[in-house]
Amino acid sequence: MPRALARPEQTQSPIEIIRAALREAAIAPTVFDALDVTGEALRILAELAQAEVHHGR
Numbered sequence: 001m002p003r004a005l006a007r008p009e010q011t012q013s014p015i016e017i018i019r020a021a022l023r024e025a026a027i028a029p030t031v032f033d034a035l036d037v038t039g040e041a042l043r044i045l046a047e048l049a050q051a052e053v054h055h056g057r
Contacts, residue, residue: 014048017041 012020021041028034 014045017044017048 018041021037024037025034028037
């Protein structure tokens with residue numbers, strides 16, 4: 001089972017999130033696990049982007 005990625009409230013830059021997801025996807029036991037890891041990373045990045053938009057208001 002892939003490790004969970006850091007949550008948005010943790011201090012991790014978008015590039016760190018992407019790198020971690022790529023590492024995890026590369027060693028995932030199945031293509032479906034790899035897709036789950038990358039999908040979770042995209043969800044976290046979207047949350048970060050949305051938080052920046054709301055914060056910038």
